[in-house]
Amino acid sequence: MIHDAVIVGTGFGGMGAAIALRRLGHDDLVMLEREDDLGGTWNVNRYPGLAVDIPSATYSYSFEPNPYWSRLYAPGRELKAYCDHVATTYDLRRHMRFGVNATGAEWDEDAKAWTVHVEGGEPVRGRFLLTATGFLSQPKLPDIEGIDSFAGTVLHTTQWDDDVELEGRRAAVIGTGATAVQLIPEIAPRLAELTVFQRTAIWVTPKSDAAVPRRLQRLYARVPLTQRIARDAGSAVLEAVMVAGVLKYRQLHVLNSLAARLATRHLERQVKDPETRRKLTPDYSFGCKRPTFSNTYYPTFNEPHVHLETTPIDRVEPDAIVTTDGTRHEVDTLVLATGFDLWGTNFPAFRIVGREGRDLGAWWRENRFQAYEGIAVPKMPNFFTLNSPYSYSGLSYFTTIESQMKHMTRLLTAMAERGATEFEVTEEANDAFLDRMTERLGDSVFALGSCSTSRSYYFNQHGEATLLRPTSTLNAFREAGRFPLEDYALT
Numbered sequence: 001m002i003h004d005a006v007i008v009g010t011g012f013g014g015m016g017a018a019i020a021l022r023r024l025g026h027d028d029l030v031m032l033e034r035e036d037d038l039g040g041t042w043n044v045n046r047y048p049g050l051a052v053d054i055p056s057a058t059y060s061y062s063f064e065p066n067p068y069w070s071r072l073y074a075p076g077r078e079l080k081a082y083c084d085h086v087a088t089t090y091d092l093r094r095h096m097r098f099g100v101n102a103t104g105a106e107w108d109e110d111a112k113a114w115t116v117h118v119e120g121g122e123p124v125r126g127r128f129l130l131t132a133t134g135f136l137s138q139p140k141l142p143d144i145e146g147i148d149s150f151a152g153t154v155l156h157t158t159q160w161d162d163d164v165e166l167e168g169r170r171a172a173v174i175g176t177g178a179t180a181v182q183l184i185p186e187i188a189p190r191l192a193e194l195t196v197f198q199r200t201a202i203w204v205t206p207k208s209d210a211a212v213p214r215r216l217q218r219l220y221a222r223v224p225l226t227q228r229i230a231r232d233a234g235s236a237v238l239e240a241v242m243v244a245g246v247l248k249y250r251q252l253h254v255l256n257s258l259a260a261r262l263a264t265r266h267l268e269r270q271v272k273d274p275e276t277r278r279k280l281t282p283d284y285s286f287g288c289k290r291p292t293f294s295n296t297y298y299p300t301f302n303e304p305h306v307h308l309e310t311t312p313i314d315r316v317e318p319d320a321i322v323t324t325d326g327t328r329h330e331v332d333t334l335v336l337a338t339g340f341d342l343w344g345t346n347f348p349a350f351r352i353v354g355r356e357g358r359d360l361g362a363w364w365r366e367n368r369f370q371a372y373e374g375i376a377v378p379k380m381p382n383f384f385t386l387n388s389p390y391s392y393s394g395l396s397y398f399t400t401i402e403s404q405m406k407h408m409t410r411l412l413t414a415m416a417e418r419g420a421t422e423f424e425v426t427e428e429a430n431d432a433f434l435d436r437m438t439e440r441l442g443d444s445v446f447a448l449g450s451c452s453t454s455r456s457y458y459f460n461q462h463g464e465a466t467l468l469r470p471t472s473t474l475n476a477f478r479e480a481g482r483f484p485l486e487d488y489a490l491t
Contacts, residue, residue, distance in 0.1 A: 002113045002125045004028040007095075008102045008349075009132030011040020012083070013386045013401050016061065017130045019090050020405040024412050030124050031092070032116070034101040038093070039083040040134050042076060045179075047160040048186035050076030053178055053292055055234040056212075057227060058396040064089065065227050067220030073209045073293070105129055106353040107381060112422055114382065127421070132386045133349035135467070140341040142174055144316055151318035152332040157183060166190040170330060172321055174313070175337035176202055178292040183337060185296035188306055195307045195329050197321065200289070200455045201282040203263045207293035238395040239473060246287035247470045249445040256445060260286035270298035279310050285449030289456035342467070343369075343460040347388065354380035355424070364389075369466040370434045373483060375404050376425040384408060389466040390437050393476040403473070406480035411488060420490035429487030440470040 004026040007014050010033040018029055037043050052059045056069035059079070066082050087093050101119040108115055114129035139158045141147075153164055157179050170193040173180055180196070181204060188194050220227035245256045263286065271277045280298065282289075300306055311323040320330045340346065347369060352360040358379040364370070371377050374391025375384050385391075386404055393399045415423060441447055446458065446465035458465045469476055 002111065002127060003030050004126065005030070005128035005130060006105075006114060006116050006124050006126035007031045007130045007132055008116070009033065009040060009134060009386075010038035010087075010092075010096050010098075011042070011132060011134055012061075012086075012397065013134065013404075014040070014130070014132035015083070015086055015090070015092055016401040016405050017132055017384070017386060017408065018092050018095060020408050021128075021412075022090070024409065024416070026128075026412075029095040030126065031096045032100045032102050032118065032124065033096055033098050036098050038087055038096060038098075039080050040132075042079040042083055044158050045076060045160075046162070047157045047179070047183050049182035051182060052076075052079060053182075054238060054395050057231040058234040058238060059398060061086065061398060062228075062231070062402060065220070065224060065231070067224070067227055068217050069212055071209060071211055073207065102350050104351040104353075107355055107383075109355065112382075128382045128384070129352075130384045130386060131348055131352070133346070135340075135342060135346065135387050135392070140339050142336060142338050144174075144313055146316040147334075149318050150316050150334055152334060154334045154336065156336040156338075164333075166333065168192045169333045171195075171333040171335055172197060172329065172331040173335045173337055175339060176200065177337065177339050178202070178290065179339070180337040181292045181294050181297045183335070185294070185300045187335070188300050188303060191305065193305050193307075195309055195321075195331065196301075197309050197313060198279065199310075199312070200453070201280050202289065203260070203282050203286050203291040204266065204294050204297055205259070205263045205291060206266050207295045209293075209295070235394070235396065235399075235473070242395050242468075243472050245445075247440075247444045247468070249285075249287070249448050250443040253448075256286050256449070259291075263291065267298055270295075270302075272302050276301050276308055279308055282454075284451050284454040285445050287445040288449055288451035288454035289458070339457065342457050348385065352380070352383070354383065360385075365461070368434070368462065368464065369460050370430065372425040372430040372433045372487065373407055373479060374400075374469055375407055376423075376430075376488075378425055378427045378430050381422050381424040390433075390469045392467055393469045393471070394473040399473045399476070403476045403480045406477060407483065410481055410483070411485070414485050415490055418490055422491045423488045425488050429484075437466075437470055441465060444470055 005021055007017055010031050014031055035043055051073050055072055056074040060066050064086055103117050103119050105114055105116040113125050113127050116124045166187055167190050169191055171191050172195045173184060174197045176198040244252045245259050249256055267277055267280055301308055311325050314322050314324045320328045322328050347364060348360055356379055369389040371385055371388040374388055391400055393403055458467050460466055
């Protein structure tokens with residue numbers, strides 16, 4: 001049986017794609033999800049302190065606003081509830097298959113369809129294949145000698161166990177990225193001792209968080225335009241941070257400097273000890289690594305039982321972490337906030353083979369990471385890669401999702417009008433787009449700033465910052481609705 005489409009992933013990206021397809025009359029959809037429920041990041045991550053790291057009003061589909069966020073930065077459980085609401089409202093659950101791990105896919109030239117292989121089950125086939133496996137879907141485990149010998153409790157932030165009692169424990173947190181910034185202030189008060197192992201400091205700016213009054217929630221529900229105004233205002237701020245401060249560094253580097261100064265003053269106000277402040281101060285330009293927001297992270301390091309360790313880890317022993325200077329830190333609980341492996345295993349999350357045997361992962365790694373308008377790849381017919389190089393626009397993931405929905409709608413509508421059953425982006429269009437994005441990145445902090453020590457997931461193994469689309473979100477939406485149809489071969 002050949003379905004209209006197979007979508008891998010049931011997070012916001014996968015659900016957005018399904019909504020777009022159903023609006024176009026494609027109702028025979030199969031959505032594969034390796035976890036036990038929908039929601040992607042918001043289903044897998046359940047660690048203490050989990051919350052959206054941009055204003056809640058901007059973090060939702062524009063066509064399905066949620067007037068009832070409890071805070072300006074909504075906690076993770078509300079994002080999961082919003083996922084469930086969207087799936088119910090748009091009748092998506094009937095397309096979903098949970099506990100199904102896609103292991104590979106290949107294009108069948110004779111059948112003009114994709115065959116998706118799944119672990120321990122029968123293959124699934126579809127005219128279209130859409131990968132919505134997320135940017136942050138493959139956890140990265142630290143490669144540290146002896147870590148498997150640790151005899152205490154090990155918790156990874158993507159596999160948090162609420163049944164573990166932290167009270168009175170001596171814990172170590174490895175990692176100081178955005179996840180750790182949320183987690184550390186939550187668990188520190190429960191621990192007898194906490195040592196935070198930092199390899200790279202992170203820029204942290206003040207977080208203007210507060211509860212959303214019930215009367216304002218009711219106003220949003222009664223008069224949706226009011227929430228739209230709040231959303232647009234929040235989006236404008238995010239746009240200024242990303243586009244002006246990061247992507248237009250050459251022209252507006254003074255704004256980048258102001259953002260760095262804001263973060264530095266935030267640190268100076270909140271941390272008492274000069275040596276600790278020095279360790280927490282990044283040595284790379286603001287924006288090289290995604291910054292985050294918090295009012296509680298820095299003050300945690302004022303507590304006498306919290307220690308910041310910046311000496312590299314040499315090895316892990318059954319009851320301790322040993323740093324390269326020989327210091328032995330005895331711990332009984334190991335918390336891994338080590339992030340995700342984007343460029344090693346995430347792009348793509350499983351093997352995909354298109355026309356003429358093109359292996360997408362191998363092709364990206366042997367050449368350059370690239371995707372036309374962040375969504376299509378040559379030699380990959382009827383394939384949309386929804387989390388791909390040059391696709392992330394702005395700071396809200398929903399900007400990316402909805403611009404890609406718009407691109408899909410324009411292309412598939414044209415296919416229907418022409419009676420076409422197959423699309424493939426041309427090599428020429430793909431090359432031209434890649435050249436344009438590469439040129440625009442020349443104005444960014446990634447090219448002109450000091451990023452060598454940032455260890456940022458924005459950079460792939462070739463040293464290129466190919467995750468973000470180096471344009472405004474307005475440009476992304478405009479091109480999604482106006483790209484030349486001649487850039488695709490429709491047959």
